[in-house]
Each structure stands twice: as structure tokens, then as C-alpha cells.
Amino acid sequence: xxxxxxxxxxxxxxxxxxxxxxxxxxxxxxxxxxxxxxxxxxxxxxxxxxxxxxxxxxxxxxxxxxxxxxxxxxxxxxxxxxxxxxxxxxxxxxxxxxxxxxxxxxxxxxxxxxxxxxxxxxxxxxxxxxxxxxxxxxxxxxxxxxxxxxxxxxxxxxxxxxxxxxxxxxxxxxxxxxxxxxxxxxxxxxxxxxxxxxxxxxxxxxxxxxxxxxxxxxxxxxxxxxxxxxxxxxxxxxxxxxxxxxxxxxxxxxxxxxxxxxxxxxxxxxxxxxxxxxxxxxxxxxxxxxxxxxxxxxxxxxxxxxxxxxxxxxxxxxxxxxxxxxxxxxxxxxxxxxxxxxxxxxxxxxxxxxxxxxxxxxxxxxxxxxxxxxxxxxxxxxxxxxxxxxxxxxxxxxxxxxxxxxxxx
Amino acid sequence: xxxxxxxxxxxxxxxxxxxxxxxxxxxxxxxxxxxxxxxxxxxxxxxxxxxxxxxxxxxxxxxxxxxxxxxxxxxxxxxxxxxxxxxxxxxxxxxxxxxxxxxxxxxxxxxxxxxxxxxxxxxxxxxxxxxxxxxxxxxxxxxxxxxxxxxxxxxxxxxxxxxxxxxxxxxxxxxxxxxxxxxxxxxxxxxxxxxxxxxxxxxxxxxxxxxxxxxxxxxxxxxxxxxxxxxxxxxxxxxxxxxxxxxxxxxxxxxxxxxxxxxxxxxxxxxxxxxxxxxxxxxxxxxxxxxxxxxxxxxxxxxxxxxxxxxxxxxxxxxxxxxxxxxxxxxxxxxxxxxxxxxxxxxxxxxxxxxxxxxxxxxxxxxxxxxxxxxxxxxxxxxxxxxxxxxxxxxxxxxxxxxxxxxxxxxxxxxxxxxxxxxxxxxxxxxxxxxxxxxxxxxxxxxxxxxxx
Numbered sequence: 001x002x003x004x005x006x007x008x009x010x011x012x013x014x015x016x017x018x019x020x021x022x023x024x025x026x027x028x029x030x031x032x033x034x035x036x037x038x039x040x041x042x043x044x045x046x047x048x049x050x051x052x053x054x055x056x057x058x059x060x061x062x063x064x065x066x067x068x069x070x071x072x073x074x075x076x077x078x079x080x081x082x083x084x085x086x087x088x089x090x091x092x093x094x095x096x097x098x099x100x101x102x103x104x105x106x107x108x109x110x111x112x113x114x115x116x117x118x119x120x121x122x123x124x125x126x127x128x129x130x131x132x133x134x135x136x137x138x139x140x141x142x143x144x145x146x147x148x149x150x151x152x153x154x155x156x157x158x159x160x161x162x163x164x165x166x167x168x169x170x171x172x173x174x175x176x177x178x179x180x181x182x183x184x185x186x187x188x189x190x191x192x193x194x195x196x197x198x199x200x201x202x203x204x205x206x207x208x209x210x211x212x213x214x215x216x217x218x219x220x221x222x223x224x225x226x227x228x229x230x231x232x233x234x235x236x237x238x239x240x241x242x243x244x245x246x247x248x249x250x251x252x253x254x255x256x257x258x259x260x261x262x263x264x265x266x267x268x269x270x271x272x273x274x275x276x277x278x279x280x281x282x283x284x285x286x287x288x289x290x291x292x293x294x295x296x297x298x299x300x301x302x303x304x305x306x307x308x309x310x311x312x313x314x315x316x317x318x319x320x321x322x323x324x325x326x327x328x329x330x331x332x333x334x335x336x337x338x339x340x341x342x343x344x345x346x347x348x349x350x351x352x353x354x355x356x357x358x359x360x361x362x363x364x365x366x367x368x369x370x371x372x373x374x375x376x377x378x379x380x381x382x383x384x385x386x387x388x389x390x391x392x393x394x395x396x397x398x399x400x401x402x403x404x405x406x407x408x409x
Numbered sequence: 410x411x412x413x414x415x416x417x418x419x420x421x422x423x424x425x426x427x428x429x430x431x432x433x434x435x436x437x438x439x440x441x442x443x444x445x446x447x448x449x450x451x452x453x454x455x456x457x458x459x460x461x462x463x464x465x466x467x468x469x470x471x472x473x474x475x476x477x478x479x480x481x482x483x484x485x486x487x488x489x490x491x492x493x494x495x496x497x498x499x500x501x502x503x504x505x506x507x508x509x510x511x512x513x514x515x516x517x518x519x520x521x522x523x524x525x526x527x528x529x530x531x532x533x534x535x536x537x538x539x540x541x542x543x544x545x546x547x548x549x550x551x552x553x554x555x556x557x558x559x560x561x562x563x564x565x566x567x568x569x570x571x572x573x574x575x576x577x578x579x580x581x582x583x584x585x586x587x588x589x590x591x592x593x594x595x596x597x598x599x600x601x602x603x604x605x606x607x608x609x610x611x612x613x614x615x616x617x618x619x620x621x622x623x624x625x626x627x628x629x630x631x632x633x634x635x636x637x638x639x640x641x642x643x644x645x646x647x648x649x650x651x652x653x654x655x656x657x658x659x660x661x662x663x664x665x666x667x668x669x670x671x672x673x674x675x676x677x678x679x680x681x682x683x684x685x686x687x688x689x690x691x692x693x694x695x696x697x698x699x700x701x702x703x704x705x706x707x708x709x710x711x712x713x714x715x716x717x718x719x720x721x722x723x724x725x726x727x728x729x730x731x732x733x734x735x736x737x738x739x740x741x742x743x744x745x746x747x748x749x750x751x752x753x754x755x756x757x758x759x760x761x762x763x764x765x766x767x768x769x770x771x772x773x774x775x776x777x778x779x780x781x782x783x784x785x786x787x788x789x790x791x792x793x794x795x796x797x798x799x800x801x802x803x804x805x806x807x808x809x810x811x812x813x814x815x816x817x818x819x820x821x822x823x824x825x826x827x828x829x830x831x832x833x834x835x836x837x838x839x840x841x842x843x844x845x846x847x848x849x850x851x852x853x854x855x856x857x858x859x860x861x862x
Contacts, residue, residue, distance in 0.1 A: 001498050001506050002569050003802075004795035008499030084502040294811035295730060300635050313815035316795075317788030324791060327501050341784045390777075397776035400752075400783045401760060407768075408776050 004320060007086035010094055017095040020046065021102025026371075029103045032222035033374050037214050039178060040109055040222055047111040087330035089261070093268040093322055100272030101279075104378045105222030107269065114175050115139040115386075116183035118262045119199060123241040132201060138179040140170035140228055148391045150185065151194035155230065157186035162237050164200060166208075166230040172385070176226025177211050180204055184230065188246055195248045201239045208233030219377030260339050262386055264325035267342040270350030270382040271319045277357040277375045278312055284361050284370075304360055311353045318346040337399040344392035347383030354379040476666040476686035477621065483609025485718050489600070490608060492556045494803030495565045503794070505573060513573045519544055520581025520746075524589075528582035531702035532845055535694070537588035537661075545589035546620045550574070554597030554862070559608055560616030561600065568735065568800035571597070571862025572742035572793055579746025580753075583849040584702025586743060587859055591660040591703065594739070594861035595623035598669050598680065598732060602722030607682065611667060622664040625736065626656035626708050627671040627858025630695075636671070636678075636733050636857040637726075641710060643672040643681055650674070650681060650720065652689075652713040660859050662692050662706025669721060670710065671858065677726035682719040689713035699848030700856070732861065734810045738800060739860035741793040741810070744817040744853045748786045751828035751846050755779060759831055769831075778827050785820035792816050797862065818854025825850030 006014060024046055032040050099107040107113075116137025124132065146153050155168025166186050173182055181203045188196040202209055212227040237244070282292065290304045298306040321342040328335035354376040358365035365372040383389050398408050429437065505513065523544050531537050545551075553571055555561020578586035596615040599607055614621050627636055641654025652672055659668070668683045668690075683690065691709035722728025759770040759779065769775045796809035825847040829836035836843045 001496075001502055002504070002509075002794050002798045003498045003500060003502050004791060004798055005501070007501045084500050084504060086501050090501060294807045295637060295733065297635060298815065300633060309811065309815055310819070313792070313812040313819075316809075316812045317785070317792055317816055320791035320795060321784070321788055323501060324503060324787075327503060338787075341787055344780070345784050345788055393777045393780045394773070396780035396784060397773075400779055401756060401770050401776060403760075403770060403776070407771050408773070409771075 004323070006094060006323075007090060010086065010091055013091055014094050014098055017098035018101070021099050025099065025102030025106045029106070029222075029371060030368070030374070032103075032105065034221075036216060036221040037177075037224060040106060043106065043109055043111060047113075050110075084327075085330045086327065089264065089326040089329035090323065093264050093326040096265055097268040097272035097275070097319075097322075100269040101276045102272075103222065104269050104273050104382070105220035108174055108220060108223035109178065111178075112136040114179055115262060116179070116181065116201075118265070119183045120201065120241065122261050123199065128201070128238070128241065132181070135181050135201075135203075136175070136179045137201065138173045138175045138182045138226075140173045140176070140182045140184045142172045143169060144171055148388055151197065153185055153187060153197065154190065155184065155186040156190070157188055157198060157200060157240075159188070159237070160234070163234045164237060164240065166200065166202065166233045166235065168230050169212075170228045170230070172215070173226045173228050174223055174385070176228055177214055177224040182209075182228060183241065186230075192246055192248060196246045198244065199241045200235050201241065202230075202233060202235050206233055206235060218380055219374065220381055259387060260336050261329065263339040263343040263392075264322050264329065264335075266382055266386040267318065267322040267325070267339075267346035270346035270379060271315070271322055273375050273379045273382065274315050274318070274346075274350045274353035277354045277372055278308075278315060280370065280372060281308065281357040281360055281365075284364065307356060307360060311356045314349045315353050318342070318349040321345050337396060340387070340392040340395040340399075343387060344389055344396060347389050347392070350379035350382050351376075476684055477614070478686075479610050479614065479667070479684060481606070481610050482613075483604070483606035485604065485606040487605035489603040489605050490556045490558050492563050492565050492567075492600075495567075495569070495798075495801040497802050497804075503791075505569075509570050509573055512570060513577050515548060516550075516574050516577040517580065519548060520578050520586075524578065524581030524585045528585060528702065528842065528845065529839070531582070531585055532699075533701075535696050535701045536704050537585050537702050541585055542589060542622075545578075546592075550589055551593040551596050551615045551620050553593055555600045555612055555616060559600065559612050561596070561612075563600070566801045566803060568738065568862045569794070569797045570801075572738060572797035575739050575742035575860065575862060576746040576749070576790075576793075579743040580750045581746075582702065583743055583747050583846070583852070584700045586746070587660050587700055587703035590739070590860045591625070591665075592620055592623040594625040594736070594859065595667055595669050597735075597861050598625060598721060599682075601735075602680070602728050602732075604718070606718060607721065611682070621666040622661040623667040623669075624659045624661050624665045624708075625669045625732075625858045625861055626659045627733065627736065628656060628658045628856060630655060630657035630707065634857075637730070639671050639673050639678055641670065641672040643674045643679065643720075645674075645717065646714075648717050649714045650717060652681060652683065652710040652715065654710050656708040656710070657695055658697060658700075658705045658856060658859070659695070659708045660700075660703035660705060662695070662708060663704060668708060670708070671729060671732075672710075674720075674724055677724060678729040679724050679726070680721040680729055680732060681715060682721055683710070683713060683715055687713050687715060698851055699845065700852045701848075703859070730807075733857060734807055735800060736858050736861045737814045738793065738796050738806075738810050739862045740853055740856055741789070741796070741813045741817040742862065743860065744821040744850065745786065745790045745793055747846050747850055748782075748789060748821055748824045751824050751843060751850075752779070752782055752786055754841070754843060755782070755828055755831045762832075775831065778831060782824050782827055785816075786824060789813070789817050789820055800862070814854065821850050821853045 028042055114137045116139045120132050141150050143153055157164040157166050181201050184200050184202050185197055208231045210229050212229050215225040285304055290302050292305050292308055298309050325335050325338040325342040328338055358372050358376045361372055364370055523541055527538055527541050549562055552561035554563055554567055556563050599611050629640055643650045643652050666685050670681050670683050671678055689711040690713055693707040695705045695707045697705055759775050760768050762769050792813035796806045796813045799806035799809055828843040829847045832841055832843055835841055
């Protein structure tokens with residue numbers, strides 16, 4: 001039965017995440033925007049609290065649980081109506097959106113909730129999942145010369161006895177300075193193309209691996225973004241995620257499967273960040289004497305109200321596409337198309353909304369006295385990482401038109 | 410207010426600040442001659458006259474002759490039958506119920522097999538063929554929102570089913586979908602807000618074999634029209650209301666036997682049941698850019714006297730506001746259907762059409778337009794479903810429908826625009842339906858009333 005409101009059983013989780021965002025993230029939001037590269041020590045206590053909640057089964061973690069599927073979650077599945085499931089993907093998307101309503105950069109700095117954790121959850125076998133439980137894992141894909149065409153990476157992994165030796169340079173590793181390990185993409189044989197690309201879990205203390213530097217960025221400054229060098233870095237063979245075989249026919253599927261899971265989560269980040277801007281702008285407009293009327297035609301309302309309605313409409317579309325993608329994942333429906341639609345729409349809406357709100361609020365929006373200008377800086381990355389707007393467009397177009405990557409380049 | 414006030418057609422779209430200079434007068438005179446000459450030379454005179462006849466066929470005639478007598482029945486003032494709100498599942502779900510899916514499948518067939526093939530001719534004729542309307546009636550479209558206890562098929566609030574049906578129909582053709590759904594809008598309104606007497610008097614006609622044409626008339630022909638503040642007025646006089654004003658873009662106007670009319674009553678908008686045979690009711694053709702197959706017309710109300718019991722629902726504006734929202738919801742669903750039709754059409758086209766030695770779809774500039782179309786269409790659909798499911802569940806949906814309407818007006822029109830663009834010159838000519846969809850999609854955000862879920 002069609003119903004697009006947030007699941008009832010996740011409401012407590014959403015409320016809880018909202019309280020955390022409001023009372024723990026917002027108070028330190030500007031502080032770590034200013035103090036780039038300083039470790040937000042407040043998050044340790046939050047992470048401990050989330051762990052505690054997860055273990056007690058009281059919640060699925062208020063944080064960005066890309067890992068999901070804890071004991072509490074399994075218990076909750078029994079509450080579903082038997083046909084439709086609202087599970088870990090939905091819970092993650094909703095809680096991430098709330099946390100990013102608080103602060104995107106801090107959410108990305110949440111200990112043990114890195115994108116590498118999502119990759120491990122998506123691709124790892126049971127033994128690896130257990131071994132890497134509780135590890136804070138960043139994700140290292142991008143290289144100085146390779147961005148969107150990740151099949152073209154030049155970091156190499158060479159089998160040597162019971163280990164692989166990794167060489168190369170990775171940039172833009174989120175939480176790269178603070179995490180315990182990184183999931184590194186490297187090629188076993190560049191001549192074999194994407195099929196030879198494998199991912200490896202490399203613990204931080206591994207000899208030959210070093211954090212070269214941290215970036216200075218436009219936004220999400222609370223999150224450290226690292227350049228990591230691998231110089232004859234030797235990792236045990238059992239740290240390879242997925243199959244070690246190079247199956248040319250199977251191609252990129254394994255590695256890319258991660259993205260079907262993480263794209264809706266990045267979309268959720270944009271949805272959360274944009275809602276922060278909408279919530280505040282609505283109130284600032286009301287203070288300025290402009291109330292939003294949902295019944296009266298927009299062209300008969302003040303231009304600011306009409307603009308706000310447009311932004312809110314765009315936002316809601318992005319939010320629903322995000323929930324759709326999560327719902328499909330929970331119900332084991334292939335969602336590659338819908339995940340990219342959510343990411344594409346939420347990426348552009350994140351910018352449109354946050355930038356639009358700055359414009360609507362004028363000097364108040366542009367100045368550092370409010371957080372509107374910060375959200376307008378933070379949101380930009382969400383249209384870039386985990387696949388740029390243009391890459392999402394390519395994926396959507398290929399799927400809708402039924403074209404291969406050779407036909408639609 | 411004069412019922413014979415002509416439509417503002419004589420100024421050729423010129424703002425009043427435009428002035429003719431001497432050369433302008435000469436050109437205008439030449440133009441007048443050339444125009445008539447051209448018509449004769451091309452042997453078009455007959456056709457042109459035919460078109461004029463079609464467009465003004467109903468003009469200024471009262472409808473008394475056409476209208477049937479609705480026999481008064483039921484208890485006056487007693488509350489009508491109501492279906493309960495749909496259950497609140499508490500689970501996010503995009504799967505229609507089995508009943509809804511069956512309904513959609515049947516309606517989709519009607520859209521493909523009956524509406525689409527008839528669309529172009531109906532668009533030109535500004536009229537929906539009787540057999541198309543009949544096919545819809547036989548499927549039970551007019552009774553979708555009528556309670557089972559009154560002979561309809563609704564067991565609970567069916568806004569979701571209504572939206573799904575509207576979407577499926579419009580995928581065939583928008584104008585014919587509006588014509589097919591117009592009587593159901595009136596029947597649904599009477600089901601939702603009617604008294605026992607109103608339901609017993611009017612609904613049997615809609616649940617029977619000979620379904621009357623009927624229309625929900627809210628739009629008015631004014632710039633910056635605010636549906637919540639209609640210029641049409643209703644004034645109480647003894648046991649009657651007297652209605653004055655003009656409604657625009659009313660579907661099935663020349664054949665409708667019953668109208669639900671929006672009018673201001675003591676400062677609040679309200680709905681009134683007006684039979685077409687009532688004295689003072691005048692109809693004039695009101696052909697528009699699109700939605701032409703719906704047979705759009707103006708409804709002139711000149712001192713129309715109706716019994717006081719013909720007030721439909723509350724007089725305080727609440728019924729009216731709900732009606733406006735449910736109507737907008739139906740338009741959103743229609744827009745999603747047309748948008749899907751465009752996407753369905755351009756997808757194979759851009760893969761077949763070649764330029765520079767390969768399908769144009771192989772170019773990102775083309776492919777990305779399709780990607781955006783697909784993404785925004787899905788967003789429109791989800792926004793519409795969310796508003797519909799909240800309406801069905803009896804929750805507040807004012808915000809949701811406003812956001813859906815904004816998206817459907819904005820992105821729906823964009824889809825229509827890009828649909829033509831993707832076909833290039835072929836999109837501009839009538840060999841392809843995209844030009845019609847372009848014209849039809851402009852109705853979103855303009856039309857109020859006419860349909861209801």
C-alpha cells in the first residue's frame with residue numbers, strides 16, 4: 001500500500017538523531033569549520049554513546065550507520081508486515097539526513113562510520129566482517145590523475161607470497177588522517193582494465209603507508225581529507241575484499257556495488273544539509289514578515305515565498321528519491337538507477353537550496369553570524385564525491401536508454 | 410455582469426501601449442485583404458468555417474434542452490454516506506494494493522488502445538468522441554470515488570487509486586483523460602461532501618448506464634487568478650442562492666448537465682451544484698492551447714437561482730479548500746502520466762535518429778536531457794503519491810500537494826519542452842504527438858478544478 005511518510009518504526013531513531021544533531025553537532029559546528037584539521041574530540045563521546053545504544057538494542061545507532069544490520073535491526077524486521085521491509089538502508093538514510101541537518105563535516109568525521117565501512121559491509125566475507133568489526137575505515141579511490149573514471153586508477157597491487165604489495169598515491173581520502181584503516185582500490189594488472197581492480201583493507205600502522213598531507217577545503221572542514229602514499233606497502237592477502245580472481249567477464253560489478261549502497265547515503269547528506277537551510281530560512285523569512293502559504297498560488301505570494309516554495313518542492317523531490325532508493329535496497333530490488341537518480345537530484349538540490357537560502361536571507365545569509373553560508377559551502381562536495389552529478393547523469397542515461405558505456409561515453 | 414461579454418480576442422496579443430504608425434496602418438490593411446485572399450486561394454474557406462462552428466457551437470445557448478431532470482430524493486440536510494479514510498500502514502511503501510494495480514492495468518489498456526489512437530482527432534475537433542467517454546464509463550471511472558453503499562466502487566478514501574488512474578489515463582492522452590474523468594470529479598465531490606439528499610438526487614445518474622456529462626468549474630478568466638478568492642459570487646435570497654460570474658476552461662462544458670461551481674459566499678469560497686438547465690446558465694466555447702479534447706468552455710452564470718440546499722459541503726471555505734487541493738492532486742497525477750508518455754516516446758526516438766553517423770542518444774547533450782527527464786519525472790511521481798496517500802489516509806496534505814504541484818508545473822513543462830526539442834523539427838510538426846504534449850503540459854499550474862481524486 002502506497003505510503004511515503006517516514007516509517008513509524010524509525011521515528012524514534014529519527015528523533016534521537018535529531019536531538020544528537022541539535023545538541024551535540026550544532027554547538028560545535030562553527031568551531032570546527034574554523035579549526036580545520038583539529039580533531040573534534042566531542043565525537044568520541046558521541047561514538048561511545050552510539051555504540052552503547054547499538055549494543056543495548058535501543059536504537060540502530062544515531063550515527064551514520066552505513067554498516068547497519070545490527071542485532072536491534074534484526075529484531076525490528078519482525079515488525080514488518082511480511083511483504084514490505086523498511087530496514088537498515090532506510091534507517092541509515094534517515095539518520096544520516098538528520099545528522100547532516102546538524103553538520104555534514106562532523107557526520108563524516110564520526111568514528112567508525114567511514115565510507116570504507118560501507119565498502120566492507122557490501123563486499124567483505126563473513127571472516128573479514130568479523131575481523132574488521134569496530135575498525136574505522138576510510139575509502140581511498142581517487143588519485144591525482146584519476147577521478148570519475150575510477151577504472152583507470154594506476155595504484156598497483158602485486159601478489160608476493162601471502163601478501164600484496166601496494167604502490168601508488170591516493171588523494172581525497174575522507175577521514176584519512178583519523179581513521180584506523182583505509183580501503184584502497186588498486187589494480188592487479190592495468191592491462192586487464194576494470195576487472196583487475198580490487199579493494200584492500202590497509203591498517204594505518206602498516207609500514208610503507210603514510211599520510212602525506214591534509215587538504216584545505218571550501219567546506220566540510222571538520223572532516224579531514226588526506227593524501228595517502230603507498231610505498232611498497234605490504235598487506236596480507238586475506239585483506240583483499242571479494243574475490244581475488246580477475247574475471248574479465250564479471251568486470252567492475254563487485255567494486256561498484258558499494259556505490260549502489262553509498263549513493264543514497266550521500267543523497268541523504270544533501271537532503272539533511274539542505275533541510276537545515278530551509279528550516280532556518282523559513283523562520284528568518286517569517287521574522288521578516290513573509291509567511292509561506294501552501295494553498296495560495298505561488299505567483300500571488302511575495303517573490304521570496306514563491307522562491308521558498310520552489311526550493312522546498314525541489315527538496316522534497318530529492319528526499320523522496322532518496323527514500324525510494326533506500327526502500328528498494330531494503331527490499332532487495334536492484335536500485336542502481338534509482339540510487340543515481342537520488343544522488344543526482346539531491347546533489348543539485350543541495351546546492352540550489354543552500355545557495356538559494358543565502359540569497360533569500362541576504363547579508364544575514366552570507367555572513368558568518370548564521371550557518372547558512374557554511375551550509376552553502378558544505379553542500380557542494382555532495383554533488384561531487386561518490387560520483388559527480390555528471391557521472392550520475394551518465395549512469396541514469398545509460399540505464400534509461402539501454403546504452404552501454406561504449407555507446408554512451 | 411453581462412453574460413455576453415466577448416473574450417478578449419480582438420487585440421492580437423498586443424499590449425495597450427502598442428501604437429500603429431502610418432506604415433503600420435498600411436500593412437494592417439494589406440494584411441486584412443491578404444488574409445481573406447489566402448483562405449480562398451488555398452480552398453480553406455470551408456474548413457475554416459467548420460472550425461469556427463466547432464469552437465463556438467455551444468456559444469451562449471442555455472443548456473435547458475440538453476439537461477435531464479434530476480429527481481429530488483433523499484433526506485434534505487441529513488448527512489450523506491461517507492467512506493472511511495484508508496488505513497495508515499506506518500511502512501514506507503511504493504507498491505500499489507492488488508486492487509489498485511488491477512485497476513491501473515485495465516485503465517492503462519484503455520489509455521493505449523482507445524485514448525491514444527483518438528487523441529489527435531479529438532484535439533483538432535475540440536471534442537471527446539462519445540465512444541471514448543463511454544468506454545471510460547464502462548470501466549467505472551465516474552464511480553471511482555462513490556461509496557459502495559451508493560452504487561459506486563469505493564470502500565475507503567480512494568485518492569491514491571484516483572491518482573494512479575489519472576496518471577495511467579493521461580499517459581494515453583491528457584485532453585481525453587480530463588474529459589473521461591470530469592463526471593467522476595463531480596460524483597466524487599458529491600460523495601465526499603454531499604448531503605443525503607444531494608447524494609440520492611444526483612449520484613444514481615452517475616452509477617447508472619447513462620452517465621451524464623458533468624464538470625467541476627473553479628477556474629476563472631482573470632489574470633493573477635486566485636482560486637481561493639473567486640470573483641463569481643453567490644448571494645442568499647430567501648431559500649435560494651443567486652450566482653453571478655464566469656468560469657473558464659470548464660471541461661465538457663457544452664454537454665455537461667451538472668456543474669459543481671466555486672463561488673464566493675459572504676467572503677468565503679464555497680461549492681454549489683448547478684444544473685445546466687437552470688435559467689441564466691450560458692455556455693461559450695473556450696478553446697485553449699491544449700487539453701482541447703476535453704471540450705473546454707466558459708460557464709456564464711447570470712443571476713442563476715438555485716435552491717439553498719444546493720450548497721455542497723461547508724460554507725466556511727474548508728470544503729472548498731479541500732476541493733482545490735484534491736483537484737490539484739489530480740492534475741499532478743495527470744502531469745506525471747503525460748510526462749511518462751513523453752519519456753516513452755523520446756527514448757526510442759533518440760536511439761533511432763542518427764546524426765553525424767550515430768544515434769543522437771550517443772551524445773551526452775542529448776542523453777543527459779533524457780536522464781534529467783527521467784529523474785524529474787520520478788520525483789514528480791513520488792511527490793504526487795505522497796500527497797495522494799496522505800489524502801487517502803485523511804491526513805493533512807496541503808503542504809504535500811503544494812510541493813507536488815510546484816514540481817509538476819515546473820518540471821512537467823520542462824519535460825514537454827524537451828520532448829519537442831529532442832525531436833528537433835520533427836517535434837514541431839503534428840506527425841508526432843510531442844507538440845500536443847507540450848501544449849497539454851502547460852495546463853499544469855494553470856488549471857484549477859475540472860478533475861478531482
